[in-house]
Amino acid sequence: MTTLPPLPMTHPKLTSLARQKLPCFPSTIPRSQLIKEKDDIDHYLEVNFKGLSKEEVAAYRNSCKKNICVDMLRDGYHKSFTELFALMEKWDALQEAARVRSLFWLQRPLEEQPDKLGHFYHHLTRAEAAERKEYFEDVYNNLYALACYFSNSEDKWVRNHFYERCFKIAQRIKIDGGKKEAEAHAHMGLLFEEEGQLLEAAEHYEAFHQLTQGRIWKDETGRFLNLLACESLLRTYRLLSDKMLENKEYKQAIRILIKASEIAKEGSDKKMEGEASYYLGLAHLAAEEYETALTVLNTYSKISIDLEDDLSLGRAYEAIAKVLQSQGKMPEAIKYLKKVVEIARNNFQSLDVVRASTMLGDIYNEKGYYNKASEYFQQAFDTTAELRNMRHVDETKVHYGIAKAHQIMLTINNYIESEDLTSLDYLLSWKENRSSIAPHPIIGGSRKPTMESLYQIPENSEELNGFPDNRKNET
Template identity: 80%
Template sequence: MTALPSLPRPKLTALAREKLPCSSRTTPRPQLIKEKDDIDRYLESKFKGLSKEEVAAYRNSYKKNICVDMLRDGYHKSFTELFALMEKWDALREAAKLRSVFWVQKPLEEQPDKLDQFYLYLTRAEMAERKRLFEDVYDNLYALACYFNNSEDKWVRNHFYKRCYEIAQMIKIDGGKKEAEAHGHMGLLFEEDGQLLEAAEHYEAFHQLTQGRIWKDGAGRFLNLLACESLLRTYRLLSDKMLENKDYTQAIRILIKASEIAKEGNDKKMEGEASYYLGLAHLAAGEHDIALADLNTYSEISTDLEDDLSLGRAYEAIARVLQSQGDMVEAIIYLKKFVNLARNNFQKLDVVKASTMLGDIYNEKGHYNKASEYFQQAFDTTAELTNVPLMDETKVHYGIAKAHQMMMTISSYIEAADLSSLNTLLSWKETRSNIAFDPVTEYSRRSTIVNL
């Protein structure tokens, strides 16, 4: 938001504002006392030339002065709205104190800049509403919503989003642009509150109103594309909840709808993302062939866009499908591609993930040497990341693979039961170091036993 001109105030009120606790000035206490004495002497000498309003403006708090100005200038509706907001502000502070929550927000009377914003835009909106200029009403209320768009004042922003939505219903001369924007804001409000069904309803209205339009927002982004992105995001969150509840049919249905909207948005990256999540849903439902088709689509789009990170995700998901189908050979091929892409793009977490998956496959197949190699690669990478929990996890996998590898070697020596094997086992027991695998085949060892 651009800086606003300060409101016209009497001389003493402007001086009083500088004395507010929130003022950026850091004046020593002796100087403050001296300045107060100077002001008192000024009042004594000039009192006859001051009106009651000017004296009250200096004596009253800045918040009270704002309210008095609104009433004096005839903005009764603005005063009512501001007063309700101030009451809620104080109620939230008190509730936070009762819950022993650390409330970093200062009282509203200590934030004159915010009071100025309220005064300026609320009075402008009220004046425009009297003239039935509803577009101007919307713009002023939206300006307030933007000003309070921060983590501390989000509830104030939401209040003005709702007011914008109410006013947008009265605007009929812009083809529905303001109404579309208001639906988008309401969708965001519900989405942040976790009410996904309500958010989806507003985003669907947002999408419907922007279809075939070339409207742009203040940042130059097409509203239709924003509507598609918002709707896809909400559909994906809804599908995640459905998948958690094992409601695969509904999840797939809503993701198919999302995929159709993505194609309509004419954005290849968005279309690829929709195919990716649809493929994962089919995988969760056990529909491996359909999942593979969706993920191959995602892989092709990622290749066309030269997006290595997305391509790596595609390879990982395809490998999971192939692994579920029991096609370990193909799964290993895709996982090795995933490792190479992750390493080339310095995505160390992906290197850990792919290496761990490869280690699991080789461990399950009984190829313990290969399993140890990939688990060690995952462990070494977590050590570079200094991610202690992940390091502990990969350490366990690596230890199990090494134990399997050692168990296989020791078993071969025990089964051989010859003098050389016995000496090797005794030597290992004394040192507890790595035991090397003897290349002599099991058949040749058993022949030696028979000869003995």
Template identity: 90%
Template sequence: MTTLPPLPMTRPKLTSLARQKLPCSPTTAPRSQLIKEKNDIDHYLEENFKGLSKEEVAAYRNSYKKNIYVDMLRDGYHKSFTELFSLMEQWDAVRDPARFGSLFLQRPLEEQRDKLDHFYHYLTRAEVAERKEYFEDVYNNLYALACYFNNSEDRWVRNHFFERCFKIAQLIKMDGGKKEAEAHGNMGLLFEEDGQLLEAAEHYEVFHQLTHGRMWKDETGRFLNLLACESLLRTYRLLSDKMLENKKYKQAIRILIKAAEIAKEGNDRKMEGEASYYLGLAHLAAGEYETALTVLNTYSKISTELDDDLSLGRAYEAIAKVLQSQGEMTEAIKYLKKVVKIARNNFQNLDVVRASTMLGDIYNEKSLEDPQWKIYLKIQSIWKKN
């Protein structure tokens, strides 16, 4: 998801006036100081603003958040007020020190006027569009809020607007399903970040189905179908990792075969190679060595085609593990030496150490004679000490 460029904020009269008011003391200030501050503000208003109404004068005395509330209600945006009021209650709950302790440093919303301005601007525009049943405009305004709050501190606010966008997208009928597809992609991300991988996969699958055969692009110019493929593959891989941890090899292989089919559809050779790699490792974990070799050889061929040395080194290392499991030590050594060479040429020191450790283990276990075996054993020894 891409953050949209900032738009000029629409501010009603009270809020605009309130932005000019003198800085106020913290609420913990002594009563005498607050009274003096009120008198200072009254004097400031009398000297600088003639003919203000009582309502306008109140804008200087009220908090900025309260002025936003007043403006929404006065201008008839009751639905926006209700939604913002609910969000502010959640905001206060998130900042509750009893839940997060003194280390939770999120600033009060009162100190973040730009955020309040964004709430007013986009919520009221969305409400106007919804009254007219311009649902695409509703979606765009809510999506703009989701983009604005796309940061670690306010992610829960972003997620709220993701969910709102998802509901509105079901009502949009004139775009061929593009907004609905985007909304499913965003909901998949929401669940993926929360660790709910099955729910994420369900949304990504619909995202993939809706974008199949379409040339739709996102704001950055990326094809939505390719993004759907990548998201689905990532989630399938995470699901397969959990399955392999629980020794559910058949389930893991089944879902990775599905991932490989989707990768081919995406017309991205690198993505196809990655899918082959993880499928090969799953077959290795299941003890299906011949199948693992076939799949991993596909990965090595793709890596060679792409002139991707790092991927090729990873393919050779995985193939060596399969050969080692089959007892084909001489062949395994050949591939590991290739890994060491590729890693050295690309300054991948950890890969050199890992492959050398595997070689050292093989030489040590089988007492194989080779001019370099002592070097590998030495690297292995140094690595284990560190």
């Protein structure tokens, strides 16, 4: 967790001489070329460096990899040599496995990367020397420096190796009150989280959280370690709850999310507390505990209002609308969804507009308000067309087409039930052209309402009076 200042790299004489001919020769150079280069080097050394020893000549001829290994053994760093040799063997094994599976291996052979070899030599030997003197904090710092150096995506397995070593060493450090141990638990939690082992990750994050409680330790960016522990635990608990919900283990998911909510409150971060309430509310919704879900989600919406976070507020309103829709309270659900559309448009969140508009269209379509359904489905379709997101375009196009078909179906039914020559002419004309059919005119009080008259209702009448069971049979 702590960024160390760059240390001056020291190299023994053999390594320094070897680095003068970097980069190291690849193993694919033809033998004839190697012989010629050897003769050239011999001649150059004989003319210019008559005083060099055999070891110095060997250092100039050998690869960087071999020189570093020789230096480690010669200087008595046998543990460092053993560890480096094991890492190099694994490196080669991974490269060979990728070749067998016909995969593209991004990494060059280690002997062709002298900078990495140099870091291995520098920090491993310093760590071994510190361990002999039982300076375990220096051991940790050098191993952690290697973990940070190999943090890029293709070298993560090297990083993980040193995270594990840091964890073992950190438990032997007693002079810092447990800070290094807490950081090591955080690193191990990240390691297991990336590998998908969430239970193991949660165990390490819980230890990280416990060690940082009541402490004012900060990381290199100035953030409190306890807050980072809370965030890490919340993230892991949420991932665990997602798996539980997929398996319909609702009680377990709610239990772990309640625990996450308590930890979020402890972190004194309102945004984090709101996030925890959001996921807990969704879990109660999945378990069909609607009243509890509404209570929790209303807490999330209040926090979002206090923080003036429109995006979170839109997400809260959408979740509340889902709960109300599940309860059959469609007018209330519509109110919240319209707020979601407004917030999303004001914040240029096009996908949120699409999602909320589609939900509105579904509600109106289900209740027989086909004009309104068509209006919202068209809004969703037009938005996806602007985004040029083909997957969403196809989906919204289907919804829009269904709503339009319902409109035409109801109009045609009205003409058929009219049983007069004018209606028959309209039907025959539509059948020949397959174009838009004119709305049915209202003739007399007993005639069924047309589509246009059916939907010429006040904007909020649905919210005030509720939906009828079947608008098509209304007279």
